[in-house]
Amino acid sequence: MDRAICIHGHFYQPPRENPWLGEVEVQRSAAPYHDWNERVAAECYAPNTAARILDAEGVIVEVVNTYSRISFTAAPTLLSWLEQHRPGVYEAIIDADLESRERYAGHGSAIASCYNHLIMPLATREDKRTQIAWGVRDFAARFGREPEGMWLPETAVDIESLDLMAEAGIRFTILAPHQAGKVRAIGADGWTDVSGGRVETRMPYLCRLPSGRSIAIFFYNGAIARDVAFGDLLSDGRRFAGRLLGAFSRGGKRLELVHVATDGETYGHHRKFGEMALAYCLRAIEAQDDARLTVYGEFLAAHPPTHEVVIQERTSWSCTHGVERWRRECGCHSGAHPGWSQAWREPLREAVDMVRDTLAPRSAEALERLVHDPEKARDDAVDLVIGRWSDEAVETFLSRHAPRDLAPDERRRILALLEMGRQAMLMQTSCGWFFDDLTEPGSIQVMRHAGRAMELVRQTLGLDLEPAFIEILDRAPVNDPGYATGAAVYEALVRPAARDLARVGARSALYELFGLEPPAMYAVEGDWRYRLEDDSRRGRAGTVRVRSRVTGEEALYDLIALFAGMDRVLLGVREPGGDEVLRAAWEEVTGSGTIPGVFARVYTSPDLSDEERWATARQVLPGIGEAASAVYRDAAALIRVAEDLGIPAPGAVIRLMEHACNERLCAMLEEGCADPDRFGVLAGEMRAKNLRPDLAALGEAASRRIALSIGEAADRPADPAPLEEAVRIARCAKVFSLPLSLWESQNAAIGMLRHYGEMQRRAGEGDRNAERWAEAFRRAAACLGVRVT
Known part of the structure; x- marks a missing residue:
């Protein structure tokens, strides 16, 4: 085959976890989702595991x-989050690479990435090494194979990074066409200048490196990539x-590869239904x-480069000024x-570099006294991250690197x-430097990581x-008028995110009231000796050990927690004082609603973080609905009398009636x-009384039950009842034309198509139950919009 096509998607999300907690906290801008990882997963990462092709x-x-x-x-930062929070999507991505190896002669579709998307030309040699080593190790742990290629963040490139990648066994990377400087046929003397994006993109190139190693480079088709990312x-x-098929040479005889590279989030997040267009294109x-x-690994194995290239160093795909976007006000x-200044970028880069350059030699010197080989220990530290600092991962690491019992x-x-x-x-x-102001989430995030690093430097060194x-x-100017300088941003938006063990303990006490899990980076062992549960209050008191994984x-605390509403929260933390002190405090809290002065730290409702408010509010909200329904039930007789007498209902009564009716409808669904x-x-009664249905809540309830019914049908392959139930729910949903989320249900139904064929066969042989099942499946599939043939 002389003509091949490769589409590359750079799927990535930055680390969004609070550095002190190891969890992504609620991000209001991502509503109705908890955070942007959740939102992009729903709009892109999940849909691409089962992209629809419609008739x-x-x-x-x-x-x-x-x-x-x-x-x-x-x-790695994206896959780590998916593994924890969307395991089904994560497994589908891992399985996709395995499937691709069968399709592409043993070469997988996944390539590795430098670990956390820092700009490699601006990093130290040590950090470059670690970024590559961690990226390779993380990839191998997930996909069960060594990576052939590696993505450079923002395609920002320099020779040292390429050499270190080649040393790590990386065979190729992908760059933008304007990153090529000059090319020549291997063995030829003269070079041809191809700067300005004039490089022939339909072939790979060999890049020779100072060490004597080399790496292959693919320069993607820039025009098509721009139209995918920014056009229609x-x-x-x-x-x-x-468009892809039309990009081959007309009448050309030589082998060619047409390929494009864009952000993977283009397919579904940046462009709604983009994953469907991609599926149809494929x-x-x-x-x-x-x-x-094809994929790059397969193409390169079959067709090694015939030409070599000299790259334009310190360039990237998203900054026309090289890598200036990540350190200066370059105009990008x-x-x-459009009117905002990015003069804040240089001070932020200077501040971060100061921390990096100060801690690196001191940290290395301190580590050298404790482990056999600091460089190897640093490389292997990614195993702690992959293992989420489990006791087993920590013991394995220390046994490998510690020269003695510690x-x-x-x-x-x-x-x-x-x-x-x-x-x-x-x-x-x-x-941290890509967007328009120091107050934006990316910049806040890197400053929070810097804050955590500096805290550890202070504590350890x-x-x-x-x-x-x-x-x-x-010295960093800020566009947001609410802040004078970057120092004010740090004080307002970075410092409050810090959490010490005592604050984590207070959070664990609050979460204990609602059966919620503590932050994953901490082990919390509690002896909750005093408990309160009544109609209006929840309380706990005990002694708890909190340990950072x-x-x-680690530390031991006496903790006390009382919840009497979102505006009446009390959390107390102190060093252990014995059961008598704790009992006396408990009696005071439950009696007077105040925490005694023996507790050194007391937190109330205004002290709760957005994440703590979000987590507890989710637990409390159903109770509010139940309370509203109880009010309606108490007033139902009076409301009926008023209706009979033709007395207009007050607005509050109408809202109660709407709530009660919607609750009953949700319950039916x-x-x-x-x-x-x-x-x-x-x-019909609601329409007659001009009561408004809660379409969102009803649609969510119907969608959940349909998914449950279809799931039960898959688990009980001879029972038509779950399928018939799904059809009934869909019929009810049509009464209000409810918005339904059917993605998971459709996937399950599609997975049952093979079983449908078997049941059809059995029905044709006279099996009455199989006939009933096949009919129910056809009707359910029709409700879900799935073609049955």
């Missing part, structure tokens, strides 16, 4: 796991395929006789605020030094870098809508 009637005829057919970046090419999958290309899909910005303080010191280095890399993540850091930030730091006629009668 002319809008019915699903095929689903495609696009990850198995394209080339994609496996970014994803409005029509057929046109997308046509199918259209696969239907061709004179072109085929998001476009959202005292507890020495163990903690090693872990703290390694975490210091990790935070120092995270504070260099590219998103006795060196306080924060005053100098703040002094540099004080990451650094080994959640119970499987055994009597659709009763649902219809109540809906």
Whole structure:
């Protein structure tokens, strides 16, 4: 085959975890989702595991796991989050790489990424090494193979980074066309200048490195990539395929590769339904006789470079000024605020570099006294991250690197030094400089990582870098009029995110009231000796051990918690004082609603973080609905009398009636809508009284129950009842034209198509139950918009 096509998606999300807690806290701008990871996962990462191809009637005829057919970046910070929070999506991505190896002659579709997306030309050699080593190790742990290629964050490139990648066994990377400087045929003398994006992109190039090693480079088609990312090419999958197929040389005889690279989030997040256009494009290309899909590893193995290239160092794909976007006011910005200054970038870079350059040699010197080989220990520290600092992961690491049995303080010191280095890399993540103001989430995040790194430096090495850091930030101008300088931003938005063990203990006491899990980076063992549960209050008191899994730091606290409403929260923390003191405090709290002065730290409702408010509010809100329903039930007789007498109902009564009716409708849906006629009668009564249905809540309830019913149908393959239930719920949903979320239900139904064929066969042989099942499946599939053939 002389013509091949490769589509690369750079799927990535920055680290968003609070550095002190190891969890992503609620982000209001991502509403209605908890945070941006959740939102992008729902809009992009999940849909690409089962992208729909529809027929002319809008019915699903095929689903495609696009990850198995394209080339994609496996970014560690994203995959780590998916593994914890969307394991089904994570497994589908891992499986896609396995499937792609069968399709592409043993070469997987996934390529590695530098660990946390820092700009490599601006990093130290040591950090470059670690970024590559951690990226390779993380990839191998997830995909069960060594990576062939590696993505450079923002495609920011320099020779040293390429050489270190080649040393780590990386065979190729991907760059933008304007990053090529000059090329020549291997063995030729003269070079051809191809700067300005004039490089021939339909072939790989060999880049020779100072060490004598080399690496292959693919320069993607810039024009098509721009139209995918910023144009309307994803409005029509057929046109997308046509554009790729039309990019081959006319009448050319030589082998060619047409390939594009964009942010993977383009397919579904930046461009709604972009994953569907991608799926249709892939199918259209696969239907061709004179072109085929490939991935870079397969193409390179079959067709080694015939030409070599000299790259333009310190360039990137998203800054026309090289890498200046990540250290100076170069003029590149998001476009959202065209009049804003980015003069804050240089002080932020200076402050971060100051922390990095100060802690690195001191940390290395301290680590050298505790481990066999500090460099190897630093490389292997990624195993702690992958293992989420489990006791087993920590013991394995220390047994490998410690030269002797360590005292507890020495163990903690090693872990703290390694975490210091990790935070120092995270504070260099590219998103900190990419956007338009120092107050934006990416910049706040890198400053928080810097804050955590400086805290560990202070605790472990006795060196306080924060005053100098703040002094540099004080020179950073801010576009947001609410802050004078970067120093004010740090004080307002970074410092409050810090959590010490006592504050984590207070949070664990609050979470204990609602059965919630403590932050994953901490082990919490509680002896909750006093408990209170009544109609209006919840309380706990006990002695709790809090241990950081990451650094080994631990402490014992007496904790007390009382919740009497979102505006009446009391949390008390003190060093253990014995059961008598704790009992006396408990009696005072439950009696007077105040925490005695023996508790050194007391937190009330205004002290709660947004995440704590969000987590507890979610637990409390259902109770508010139940209370409103109880009020309606108490007043129902009076409301009926008023209706009979023609007395207009006050607005508050109307809202109560709406709530009560919506609660009843939701209950019917959640119970499987055994009597659709009763649902219809109540809906009719609401219309007659001009009561508004809560379409969002009803749609969510219907969607959940349909998913449950289809899931039960998959688990009980001979029972038609769950399928019939799904049809009933769908019928009820049509009464109000409810907005339904059917993605998971559709996937499950598609997975049952093979079983449907078997049941059809059995029905044809006279099996009455199989006939009933097949009929129920056809009706359910029709409700879900799934084609049955």
